Amino acid sequence: MIDDCELFDLGFVGSIYTWTNRQKGRHRIWERNDRMMANEGWRSRFSDCRVHHELATSSDHKFLILKLIQDRVTVRRPFRFEIMWPQHGGCQEQIKDAFQNELRGSPSFVLCKKLQTCQKNLKWWNKHVFGEVEHKLECVLQRQSEIQSLIENDNETEELFKVENELILEHNDILVQQANHWGQKACLDWFQFGEQNTRFYHNMIFNVQAPCLNEGEKFNLLRGVDNDEIVTALKYMKPFKSPGPDGY
Numbered sequence: 483m484i485d486d487c488e489l490f491d492l493g494f495v496g497s498i499y500t501w502t503n504r505q506k507g508r509h510r511i512w513e514r515n516d517r518m519m520a521n522e523g524w525r526s527r528f529s530d531c532r533v534h535h536e537l538a539t540s541s542d543h544k545f546l547i548l549k550l551i552q553d554r555v556t557v558r559r560p561f562r563f564e565i566m567w568p569q570h571g572g573c574q575e576q577i578k579d580a581f582q583n584e585l586r587g588s589p590s591f592v593l594c595k596k597l598q599t600c601q602k603n604l605k606w607w608n609k610h611v612f613g614e615v616e617h618k619l620e621c622v623l624q625r626q627s628e629i630q631s632l633i634e635n636d637n638e639t640e641e642l643f644k645v646e647n648e649l650i651l652e653h654n655d656i657l658v659q660q661a662n663h664w665g666q667k668a669c670l671d672w673f674q675f676g677e678q679n680t681r682f683y684h685n686m687i688f689n690v691q692a693p694c695l696n697e698g699e700k701f702n703l704l705r706g707v708d709n710d711e712i713v714t715a716l717k718y719m720k721p722f723k724s725p726g727p728d729g730y
Contacts, residue, residue, distance in 0.1 A: 489519040492548075496535035497630055500544045506643060512634055516546055537626045539650045539657070561601050566659040570612055576603040619656050625649055 483489075499512040518533045528550060536545040567573040580600035585592045626649045633642055695703070 484519065488521045490521070492518045492520055492525075492531070492533045494518075494533045494535050494546075497537075497544070497627060497634065498535075499634065500535055500546065502542055504542055510633075516543060518546055518548060537623055537630070537653070539653045561605065563604070564608070564662075566662040567604065567608070567612065569659070572607060572611055573604070576600070576607045579603060616660075619653075619660065622649060622653050622656060626653065 494517070499514050500516040501513045503509075503511045505511070520528075530551040532549050532551065534545075534547045534549060536547050538544050577600055580603050581596050583596065583599060585595055587595075626646070629642055629646050629649065633646070
């Protein structure tokens with residue numbers, strides 16, 4: 483099949499080997515069992531591409547990830563309270579610090595100002611203390627790559643294996659944070675996609691047949707809403723389900 487399709491190896495970036503039996507000492511085996519291949523037609527269309535051997539934490543095979551090199555456009559992102567922040571103890575301190583400030587004015591004015599202060603505190607804390615997930619992941623991957631290079635070059639010690647296992651645990655922890663981050667972002671992106679692409683949005687709505695309502699149900703929907711119902715609805719709303727324009 484390789485000859486019939488005129489395929490060739492695309493090469494790689496990163497460690498040479500893609501598989502290991504994960505045993506220690508002289509019993510450990512390294513092999514390059516996995517590779518990406520293409521023909522000249524594909525290569526001519528996607529000339530700016532790289533195959534990366536990415537480290538895996540739960541598999542004996544490394545990930546092969548194909549990345550297309552594109553020019554990045556910097557876009558200023560609006561503030562969003564991230565679902566992964568409360569997992570860190572410092573988040574609670576930043577929120578308390580913002581809401582302990584004494585301010586004068588109407589309750590709505592005071593609340594608005596405290597939320598703005600909280601937003602400012604959390605953005606600074608995320609950048610300088612908590613750290614962006616992507617940056618932390620890059621650092622861990624770099625350290626894992628260095629450790630694996632030492633092990634692959636027969637510099638195996640118990641200390642290196644210990645550090646390798648610690649980095650795997652740290653890597654997994656960051657992946658959980660990343661999953662929370664992208665899970666939250668996916669909901670926001672879908673909402674934005676629906677707003678900006680009206681034909682897609684309308685097709686989604688019109689393809690769903692609305693159920694019929696009886697007179698009692700219509701009456702309940704049209705009647706006024708009191709404050710108790712609003713409070714009850716807010717308390718039963720799932721966290722991070724409907725963030726407002728201020729990011730909360």
